[in-house]
Amino acid sequence: MGLEDWKQDRIRSAREGRNPTVIARLPSGFVVLADMQFLPGWCILLPYKQVSSLNDLSMVERAHFLLDMSVLGDAILAVCRPKRVNYDILGNTDEFLHAHVYPRYDWEPPDRQPLPVWLYEDHYGSDPSTAFSPTRHAQLMSDLRNYISSHASAHAQQ
Template sequence: MSEDWKSDRIESARQGTNPTVIARMKSGFAVLGDMQFLPGWCILLPEHQTDSLNDLSMNERSDFLLDMSILGDAILSVCQPDRINYDILGNTDNYLHAHVYPRYTWEPPERKPLPVWLYEDHYWSDPETAFSLEHHGDMMNKLRSYISAHSPS
């Protein structure tokens, strides 16, 4: 499968060519993270590319942050992590997007107090945990069902 969709993740989600899309939400798209070393790591992409949360209207901000929390609820329900970490940075990918990271009791104790993005490089490139529909499709369907049942119209 071509990975051209990665060059513009938001537009490919809008066009239906981004295979990581879990669900369309009011503010944008819930997608599964490229690496799943923490099963259920998701990202909320906005409907249209924008630089930051502060560039949205108050209603759009409310929708985005509510969708982010609903995505966290879905991960809690489906993946049963110990907790959820929410992260909006935009330093590497210079557009608004929110990472929703599950954190697990089985993570190494030295990792638990640190942000996910400080995991060593090999976690971010291990083919064993890379996204694939074959390995992650069932989890995506469960997340999709939760989001569908709990998102406002």
């Protein structure tokens, strides 16, 4: 097996403990750090149940997934202090349910701030200096994990 075989099935590798991007577990799925961190704190919520879209989940499962997505947004706001957080469920490239939750910052180029993150130039998505690194991103992952573990149960009870 290669070093990055976990990328072939991110949900299964998270279940098996082989996905190094896993930050925490929420009731509906795994919180992982995105492969590229040119917007520090960009995370993805991967559901435990691998399905094609949100519509493939029961109403209860959908409610849990969407609530967990917002809890992840709370964590990013608290830890990274961005201007705002954007939420995106696409599935056009990776045809399985997953939600991108990414911070938007005042320091982003002014022409980029009003646009979706997907319209950043390609080099942002391939810059080794912002690529996920278990070492470089350990503190960020720890801070997000700590926020989630201390606040997720409070959200679940409300």
